[in-house]
Amino acid sequence: MSDKPQTRIQAKNRAAILTAGLDTFSQFGFRGSTLDQIAEAAGLSKPNLLYYFPSKDAIYTALLERLLDTWLDPLIAMNADGDPIEEIMSYAMRKLEMSRDYPRESRLFANEILQGAPHIAGHLSGDLRKLVDEKAVVIRGWAAAGKIADVDPHHLIFSIWSLTQHYADFDVQVRAVLGKDDWYADAGAHLDGLLRARLLPG
Amino acid sequence: MSDKPQTRIQAKNRAAILTAGLDTFSQFGFRGSTLDQIAEAAGLSKPNLLYYFPSKDAIYTALLERLLDTWLDPLIAMNADGDPIEEIMSYAMRKLEMSRDYPRESRLFANEILQGAPHIAGHLSGDLRKLVDEKAVVIRGWAAAGKIADVDPHHLIFSIWSLTQHYADFDVQVRAVLGKDDWYADAGAHLDGLLRARLLPG
Amino acid sequence: MSDKPQTRIQAKNRAAILTAGLDTFSQFGFRGSTLDQIAEAAGLSKPNLLYYFPSKDAIYTALLERLLDTWLDPLIAMNADGDPIEEIMSYAMRKLEMSRDYPRESRLFANEILQGAPHIAGHLSGDLRKLVDEKAVVIRGWAAAGKIADVDPHHLIFSIWSLTQHYADFDVQVRAVLGKDDWYADAGAHLDGLLRARLLPG
Amino acid sequence: MSDKPQTRIQAKNRAAILTAGLDTFSQFGFRGSTLDQIAEAAGLSKPNLLYYFPSKDAIYTALLERLLDTWLDPLIAMNADGDPIEEIMSYAMRKLEMSRDYPRESRLFANEILQGAPHIAGHLSGDLRKLVDEKAVVIRGWAAAGKIADVDPHHLIFSIWSLTQHYADFDVQVRAVLGKDDWYADAGAHLDGLLRARLLPG
DNA sequence: AATGAATGAGGCTTCATTCAT
DNA sequence: CATGAATGAAGCCTCATTCAT
Numbered sequence: 054m055s056d057k058p059q060t061r062i063q064a065k066n067r068a069a070i071l072t073a074g075l076d077t078f079s080q081f082g083f084r085g086s087t088l089d090q091i092a093e094a095a096g097l098s099k100p101n102l103l104y105y106f107p108s109k110d111a112i113y114t115a116l117l118e119r120l121l122d123t124w125l126d127p128l129i130a131m132n133a134d135g136d137p138i139e140e141i142m143s144y145a146m147r148k149l150e151m152s153r154d155y156p157r158e159s160r161l162f163a164n165e166i167l168q169g170a171p172h173i174a175g176h177l178s179g180d181l182r183k184l185v186d187e188k189a190v191v192i193r194g195w196a197a198a199g200k201i202a203d204v205d206p207h208h209l210i211f212s213i214w215s216l217t218q219h220y221a222d223f224d225v226q227v228r229a230v231l232g233k234d235d236w237y238a239d240a241g242a243h244l245d246g247l248l249r250a251r252l253l254p255g
Numbered sequence: 256m257s258d259k260p261q262t263r264i265q266a267k268n269r270a271a272i273l274t275a276g277l278d279t280f281s282q283f284g285f286r287g288s289t290l291d292q293i294a295e296a297a298g299l300s301k302p303n304l305l306y307y308f309p310s311k312d313a314i315y316t317a318l319l320e321r322l323l324d325t326w327l328d329p330l331i332a333m334n335a336d337g338d339p340i341e342e343i344m345s346y347a348m349r350k351l352e353m354s355r356d357y358p359r360e361s362r363l364f365a366n367e368i369l370q371g372a373p374h375i376a377g378h379l380s381g382d383l384r385k386l387v388d389e390k391a392v393v394i395r396g397w398a399a400a401g402k403i404a405d406v407d408p409h410h411l412i413f414s415i416w417s418l419t420q421h422y423a424d425f426d427v428q429v430r431a432v433l434g435k436d437d438w439y440a441d442a443g444a445h446l447d448g449l450l451r452a453r454l455l456p457g
Numbered sequence: 458m459s460d461k462p463q464t465r466i467q468a469k470n471r472a473a474i475l476t477a478g479l480d481t482f483s484q485f486g487f488r489g490s491t492l493d494q495i496a497e498a499a500g501l502s503k504p505n506l507l508y509y510f511p512s513k514d515a516i517y518t519a520l521l522e523r524l525l526d527t528w529l530d531p532l533i534a535m536n537a538d539g540d541p542i543e544e545i546m547s548y549a550m551r552k553l554e555m556s557r558d559y560p561r562e563s564r565l566f567a568n569e570i571l572q573g574a575p576h577i578a579g580h581l582s583g584d585l586r587k588l589v590d591e592k593a594v595v596i597r598g599w600a601a602a603g604k605i606a607d608v609d610p611h612h613l614i615f616s617i618w619s620l621t622q623h624y625a626d627f628d629v630q631v632r633a634v635l636g637k638d639d640w641y642a643d644a645g646a647h648l649d650g651l652l653r654a655r656l657l658p659g
Numbered sequence: 660m661s662d663k664p665q666t667r668i669q670a671k672n673r674a675a676i677l678t679a680g681l682d683t684f685s686q687f688g689f690r691g692s693t694l695d696q697i698a699e700a701a702g703l704s705k706p707n708l709l710y711y712f713p714s715k716d717a718i719y720t721a722l723l724e725r726l727l728d729t730w731l732d733p734l735i736a737m738n739a740d741g742d743p744i745e746e747i748m749s750y751a752m753r754k755l756e757m758s759r760d761y762p763r764e765s766r767l768f769a770n771e772i773l774q775g776a777p778h779i780a781g782h783l784s785g786d787l788r789k790l791v792d793e794k795a796v797v798i799r800g801w802a803a804a805g806k807i808a809d810v811d812p813h814h815l816i817f818s819i820w821s822l823t824q825h826y827a828d829f830d831v832q833v834r835a836v837l838g839k840d841d842w843y844a845d846a847g848a849h850l851d852g853l854l855r856a857r858l859l860p861g
Numbered sequence: 862a863a864t865g866a867a868t869g870a871g872g873c874t875t876c877a878t879t880c881a882t
Numbered sequence: 883c884a885t886g887a888a889t890g891a892a893g894c895c896t897c898a899t900t901c902a903t
Contacts, residue, residue, distance in 0.1 A: 215421030
């Protein structure tokens with residue numbers, strides 16, 4: 054909201070709380086997380102934590118807002134004037150990188166959606182839907198121009214979301230099944246093949 | 256576990272509790288659900304509920320076990336002797352049907368994995384991994400025989416999981432973005448196109 | 458509200474809680490009272506207390522409602538067809554008896570009003586006002602008929618309230634100033650003289 | 660207590676705190692008021708407020724002491740050598756004016772007494788009782804001399820207190836029942852009639 | 862097989878007060 | 883004089899679980 058000037062100590066503690074909250078909420082969900090855990094992880098006493106954020110919910114909401122601010126950037130960046138297939142592929146790859154680099158954020162988001170999106174239902178049917186619809190127009194244009202194969206744009210976007218986020222959200226399962234921790238390179242190659250095969254026109 | 260003989264009323268109440276637990280746990284997660292909610296939904300008093308299941312955790316565990324019993328059936332059913340592409344496609348379609356018909360089970364499972372799979376970690380690296388590895392051999396065999404394109408079998412399976420379960424787990428988001436509740440037919444057509452394009456050999 | 462059938466133990470515990478709550482709230486006010494105090498006084502554990510009343514506020518509200526149910530009975534009983542002066546005098550005496558017999562109730566009410574009547578503002582401008590207005594008509598009729606001296610009925614009623622409730626509400630002060638605990642007889646004689654002097658016609 | 664020399668800013672801030680405290684304590688009682696509220700109302704930070712008064716209790720006590728300093732002035736002013744009835748009547752009228760002009764002080768006092776006068780019990784049975792006893796002698800003298808009707812002096816004083824303070828302490832109720840905010844003129848006329856009728860000798 | 866009653870542990874939050882600057 | 887930061891104690895309430903019948 055308003056960017057009140059913050060002292061250094063405030064900035065530091067708020068950041069520590071958000072990090073601790075992200076750790077905790079992304080693993081245990083909102084109800085499964087306790088202020089004690091978060092305070093402990095942030096290195097603060099519980100009342101001191103509540104000096105920076107008025108409530109547990111406020112921490113959670115702040116995290117979600119910060120997340121939404123950047124979560125859609127890769128999709129926004131998909132450029133109607135670029136090379137269609139490369140635009141889509143690089144969107145998917147950026148999403149995959151985010152699953153590697155920001156898995157907690159991905160799980161926080163997944164948790165929120167799983168529970169019915171109580172905090173961000175409005176965002177989903179508002180900003181998000183609008184953005185997806187806009188990009189769907191772009192994709193449909195590419196298909197009409199014969200630059201990519203004919204494909205349902207909305208479900209293509211769902212596919213990219215699910216294929217990439219899966220590696221963050223189902224991380225435990227992925228690693229258990231693969232028997233190793235490093236999935237990134239193989240997943241990238243696989244997704245590249247999967248999507249290109251579908252998108253190549255003709 | 257052991258199938259103790261049950262009176263009719265016992266069977267009925269156990270079933271009611273499991274249904275109520277599935278409703279509740281899949282929506283609110285383990286920590287977010289209360290025995291009061293579940294008892295209310297099952298039409299039982301709380302102590303009576305605990306007469307059938309000794310603890311909250313026992314209900315949750317029973318649900319997970321019941322789920323795991325059938326969750327992999329479609330994958331198990333993938334037949335090395337069938338037509339490769341049709342086997343894979345029909346596996347994907349069965350999974351999509353499950354997202355439509357058993358979304359609560361899907362979300363229950365997703366919740367468990369998101370939290371780090373505390374109850375079923377052993378299953379993931381045991382039974383599940385073994386099954387996937389077996390099927391990977393089959394798929395690799397099909398590819399070696401030139402019956403399908405060359406594809407990483409593990410990541411292909413991850414793709415099928417994520418693509419299909421997404422419709423159950425991220426249901427709220429899917430419906431918000433589409434602006435309508437009915438995603439099944441379009442999703443089926445889309446996934447069919449996506450996977451076939453990748454699997455068709457050479 | 459609805460008089461749900463209660464077991465003996467329920468009736469006993471609810472009564473104990475209300476008594477304890479009356480003791481505590483009437484002395485310390487709503488905010489100044491703690492559930493610990495009330496539970497202790499009622500001989501129950503705190504969670505058990507909350508098994509009978511869902512919240513601190515619910516106890517307080519139940520007490521206020523029970524109070525309002527009977528608080529106005531003496532005024533209601535003032536009979537338009539009785540002897541005017543005796544009706545008014547016996548109303549005042551009944552109120553004085555209530556200050557002697559139910560001082561905690563009087564202080565509970567005084568506390569609520571002092572704080573701006575947050576729970577019963579509606580009652581004051583609704584039922585209470587209506588009742589007072591009705592009785593004011595009666596009193597005005599008596600005066601018009603020459604049966605009592607001309608007097609402002611509303612302020613007469615305020616006078617009776619204040620004169621009598623004072624002995625309960627300012628009990629500590631009354632006893633400190635008198636240097637003795639027994640004020641009832643003298644107060645009764647004094648109020649009789651005070652009011653009769655004013656009411657006698659002519 | 661001791662009038663320490665104060666800088667102008669100190670005097671100003673102490674005054675602001677006392678005003679804020681009076682506002683808050685008179686409305687919410689001691690326990691119902693928070694230092695945050697008072698600090699906010701005084702326009703000071705909480706630690707700064709505690710620089711001027713060492714504790715919440717100190718503010719409350721200071722207010723009570725300041726109140727007691729002037730609360731009894733009208734009674735003290737009742738002059739044995741004046742005209743008896745006019746002395747008593749003007750005492751009552753001054754008290755009524757105080758209810759109009761200083762309702763917060765009246766409610767603060769009422770609150771304290773309702774709670775059992777924990778801070779001023781000594782004052783009640785000391786200074787106050789002594790003063791009332793002195794004035795009772797005066798009143799009894801007037802009656803013995805036939806200048807006023809025979810009346811119990813202590814209860815007469817209680818009557819004046821209750822009749823007048825009622826308008827401040829039960830202000831919400833008075834306004835709700837009257838349906839208007841302005842009670843002063845009518846109350847004055849009413850009390851005049853009520854008391855004179857009783858005091859006029861034989 | 863069922864329920865009314867009870868509770869210990871824990872969770873979120875408030876608040877008077879203190880510390881450091 | 884003044885304030886940002888911090889905290890221990892307490893308060894209300896929830897909840898899984900147990901007890902008694």
